[in-house]
Amino acid sequence: MTLPPVEQLDDVTTRVLAPNPSPMTLEGTNTYLLGVAGSGEVLVVDPGPDLLEHRRAVDGAVAARDAQVVAVVVTHHHADHAEAAGWAAQWGAPLHCFTPSLVVGVGVPDVSAAPAEVLRDGARLARAGLTLEALHTPGHASDHLCLRVLDTDAVLTGDHVLGRGTTVVAWPDGNMTDYIASLRRLGELPATALHPGHGPVLDDPAATVRAYLEHRAERERQVIDALNAGDRTPAEVVTRVYADVDPALHPAAERSVRACLGKLEGEGRVSRSIAPDAPAGEERYGV
Numbered sequence: 001m002t003l004p005p006v007e008q009l010d011d012v013t014t015r016v017l018a019p020n021p022s023p024m025t026l027e028g029t030n031t032y033l034l035g036v037a038g039s040g041e042v043l044v045v046d047p048g049p050d051l052l053e054h055r056r057a058v059d060g061a062v063a064a065r066d067a068q069v070v071a072v073v074v075t076h077h078h079a080d081h082a083e084a085a086g087w088a089a090q091w092g093a094p095l096h097c098f099t100p101s102l103v104v105g106v107g108v109p110d111v112s113a114a115p116a117e118v119l120r121d122g123a124r125l126a127r128a129g130l131t132l133e134a135l136h137t138p139g140h141a142s143d144h145l146c147l148r149v150l151d152t153d154a155v156l157t158g159d160h161v162l163g164r165g166t167t168v169v170a171w172p173d174g175n176m177t178d179y180i181a182s183l184r185r186l187g188e189l190p191a192t193a194l195h196p197g198h199g200p201v202l203d204d205p206a207a208t209v210r211a212y213l214e215h216r217a218e219r220e221r222q223v224i225d226a227l228n229a230g231d232r233t234p235a236e237v238v239t240r241v242y243a244d245v246d247p248a249l250h251p252a253a254e255r256s257v258r259a260c261l262g263k264l265e266g267e268g269r270v271s272r273s274i275a276p277d278a279p280a281g282e283e284r285y286g287v
Contacts, residue, residue, distance in 0.1 A: 139167075144158055223260050
């Protein structure tokens with residue numbers, strides 16, 4: 001599937017695709033412009049990578065709406081979403097995120113130059129003729145937000161749910177227990193569509209969330225089976241469980257495996273130790 005560089009997704013949402021494709025970002029990062037036509041205003045969600053080509057595309061899409069940027073929201077601090085957070089100051093717009101200290105240094109070299117406003121769980125941001133509700137959905141990252149457009153019931157999911165494939169739970173900042181709880185919370189929303197940080201729109205939110213929960217449960221079973229088969233380190237588990245996955249993705253897979261093992265350890269289902277003869281700091285797990 002190929003996504004167009006700029007696409008109007010519904011009456012209030014335009015997606016601008018950043019030119020940073022990779023196995024982790026799919027076609028690239030989705031930057032969203034939100035606003036009612038004729039309001040003269042747009043909110044920018046996840047400005048993405050700080051690339052001149054992308055900045056020109058975003059500015060062009062804003063100009064096509066005959067609007068100005070009145071707020072910028074970052075779903076989480078990972079560079080492919082937050083590197084261009086400094087554009088907020090250039091637009092003269094406030095920057096909103098859950099944990100400013102994480103965004104600073106990624107996209108805003110000096111917080112005093114572009115102070116970020118904290119967007120708490122349940123907070124509402126009313127601009128551009130719309131109201132966004134922030135939902136703290138930790139798991140992929142500790143500061144992750146999903147954003148519900150109350151006017152349409154579409155949800156911008158950042159990296160919590162992707163348009164294709166599944167999300168890496170980015171241990172150690174990411175947490176699998178939190179991720180599962182956040183998925184269940186997302187599944188309880190009366191969402192009409194999911195607009196992910198990467199990939200195409202998802203038109204069946206309930207089915208998507210069910211599939212994600214089933215996938216995580218299956219991976220958990222596979223991790224336990226690997227331990228029962230004698231694997232002890234996260235790298236060994238990855239080699240067995242992700243044998244059919246491109247080895248280039250194994251480092252990311254290991255982060256999710258470590259997050260899964262952390263969840264299982266917290267539930268008392270696996271034990272963790274460091275063998276005396278193991279390399280410094282190498283953790284070993286057993287059932």
